[in-house]
Amino acid sequence: MKPIRNLTLVAVAIAAAACVRMDREPAAPVHDVWVTAADSGASTPAHLTFVNHDSISVKIVSWSSPDAQSVEWHMTMNSGGTSTMMPLTSPAEVLPGDSLLLVPGAQHLMVTGLKHRAAVGDSITLVIATDRGRSWRFGAKVRAP
Numbered sequence: 001m002k003p004i005r006n007l008t009l010v011a012v013a014i015a016a017a018a019c020v021r022m023d024r025e026p027a028a029p030v031h032d033v034w035v036t037a038a039d040s041g042a043s044t045p046a047h048l049t050f051v052n053h054d055s056i057s058v059k060i061v062s063w064s065s066p067d068a069q070s071v072e073w074h075m076t077m078n079s080g081g082t083s084t085m086m087p088l089t090s091p092a093e094v095l096p097g098d099s100l101l102l103v104p105g106a107q108h109l110m111v112t113g114l115k116h117r118a119a120v121g122d123s124i125t126l127v128i129a130t131d132r133g134r135s136w137r138f139g140a141k142v143r144a145p
């Protein structure tokens, strides 16, 4: 049984190391992050899914980007074949285990006043901050419109 016990010890050591690394530099709990290509100075929608892995609800209190003047949380409304959008009022509350879906046709982030051109294949940096003092910086891949 010795080899199995050693294997268990190795697994525990790896798990402990992973936890330490996660505490120091947590990965953003987001996926499917992308932004539509746009010229410098333009505004463009960004999409992502934010997952609340915690056991209590979290509020996203701010959205920003070092690559743009501002980032707003928007809702797309469709009425009579016309699509309009409306700013939503932060914070966005995400229940434990739930996700905030910022997907085409529903909600998105409006990245306003790009400081440089966002070309296909580039990446735009987004930053989100929560009410519990946590913030994450992550890249949004630029896709064709």
Ligand SMILES: [Cu+2]
Pocket (backbone or CB within 6 Å): 045, 074, 075, 085, 086, 108, 109, 110
């Ligand atoms: Cu918008």
